[in-house]
Each structure stands twice: as structure tokens, then as C-alpha cells.
Amino acid sequence: MQKKTDFYFTYPPNLQELDLATMVSMYRDRGEPRKAAPGKYLACAVTHKLLKEAKWWFGLYYSQAAWDELLTKGSEGYPLTEAELNLLGLVLSSETPPHREYVEKNIGTLPKLAYLIVNDIKQFGFLQEDEHGYLRITPRGERALQGISRRIYQKRFTAEMLVVYHESEELHRDDDQRNDQATLF
Incomplete structure (x- = not known):
């Protein structure tokens, strides 16, 4: 499925280069207001x-107006990404209900970040987790997803938007190509 815009929050593509402590610190500090040093400026x-x-x-800075525009309907102020x-x-x-481990492996990001x-999504009330690790989406979570x-x-939302959907499509395509090649010989 083709994306119609890239105007939403995204995690840096090279997060894997960070050590765990730095990544956690950066994740926890997202959305925090920062002031420029005296005589200096930040750029939106x-x-x-x-x-x-x-x-x-x-590492990026956003004006309050730009930040507010990047927030999506139903997010209740939570900066949502892919x-x-x-x-x-x-x-x-x-x-x-899927198990937490399965979900963490299939959301298209680093396991530690997942x-x-x-x-965070649980604490924000978008998901519920039972005592066995199975996840359920809440009505608030459904609004945020939409x-x-x-x-x-x-x-x-449709399942075709999911990264796991595209990965399974690619596996089927690869299998079909292998089967086609096998019949050539």
C-alpha cells in the first residue's frame, strides 16, 4: 500500500548505532521542550x-505549532509513528489476542525500541496486557490507530498497511520465483 504523505513522526533509521542507555534516554526525552543557549537559536x-x-x-526540533500539526487525530497528544x-x-x-513477544518482533523496529x-502505549491506555502477555487494543487505541x-x-486502517503483511507478501513472491526457476530445469 502506498503512503500518501511523510508528514508524521519517524524514528531515525540508524537507531541501531546507539547503545541502549542512549536510545532509552532519547526515547524518554522526545517531546520535551528545549531552550536554545543564550545567543543561540534552534531551527524547526x-x-x-x-x-x-x-x-x-x-535530535530534531519542532515549533509548538509544527509539533501540534504532526500529532494525529485520536492520538491524545502521543506522537505516533509507523x-x-x-x-x-x-x-x-x-x-x-497476540502475545507481546510476537508483536514486538513484528512492528518494524528494533526489539529494544519495540x-x-x-x-508506553500500554501506559497511555491504548493497549491492555493480560497476566500471560496477550495484548488487546482499547477503544482509545482504535481511535489513535485510525x-x-x-x-x-x-x-x-486495513491489514495491508502492516509491515508484517508486506513481509509475508515478499516471502510468497520469493517462493513463487523459486518454484518458477525449479520448473525451468
Whole structure:
């Protein structure tokens, strides 16, 4: 499925280069206001305007207005990315509640970051986890999922949006190619 915009929060593609302590610190500090040093300025990643104070996201700075625009409907102020779309969507689209380990492995991000995301999404009330580690989406989580789905794809959530869906499609394509090659010989 083709994305309609790239105007949403994203995690840096090279997070794997960070040690765990640095990644956790950066994750916990996202959205925190930062002030420029005296005589210095920060630049908004969206508007490119100079600012004395901005919200911080993994080394990028956003004006409050730009930050608010990046937040999606139903997110209740939580900065959602594709990883959260995959997390909430995987839980919603599963016939039976999926186990936390399965979800963490299939949301399209580093396992350590996936663990942090699941914990935060639970604390924010978008997911519930039972005593055996099985996850269920809450009505608040469904609204958040629809908001990020509409932002990225401009339509309601469907399973085709999930990274695990695309990975299984690629596996089937690879199998078909191998079968085609085998019949040539």
C-alpha cells in the first residue's frame, strides 16, 4: 500500500548505532521542550524558522505549532509513528489476542525500541496486557490507530498497511520465483 504523505513522526533509521542507555534516554526525552543557549537559536525541522524554544524529537526540533500539526487525530497528544501503527494494527487485526513477544518482533523496529513502545502505549491506555502477555487494543487505541492510518494512507486502517503483511507478501513472491526457476530445469 502506498503512503500518501511523510508528514508524521519517524524514528531515525540508524537507531541501531546507539547503545541502549542512549536510545532509552532519547526515547524518554522526545517531546520535551528545549531552550536554545543564550545567543543561540534552534531551527524547526518543518518550518525551518529559528526558535528560542522548541520540542525535541531524536535530535530534531519542532515549533509548538509544527509539533501540534504532526500529532494525529485520536492520538491524545502521543506522537505516533509507523511503529505504533504496526503495533496497534497488529493487535486489532489478529483473530485472537497476540502475545507481546510476537508483536514486538513484528512492528518494524528494533526489539529494544519495540519493548519501550509497547510499554508506553500500554501506559497511555491504548493497549491492555493480560497476566500471560496477550495484548488487546482499547477503544482509545482504535481511535489513535485510525488517526495515524488516515494521516499516512488517507484511509481507515486495513491489514495491508502492516509491515508484517508486506513481509509475508515478499516471502510468497520469493517462493513463487523459486518454484518458477525449479520448473525451468
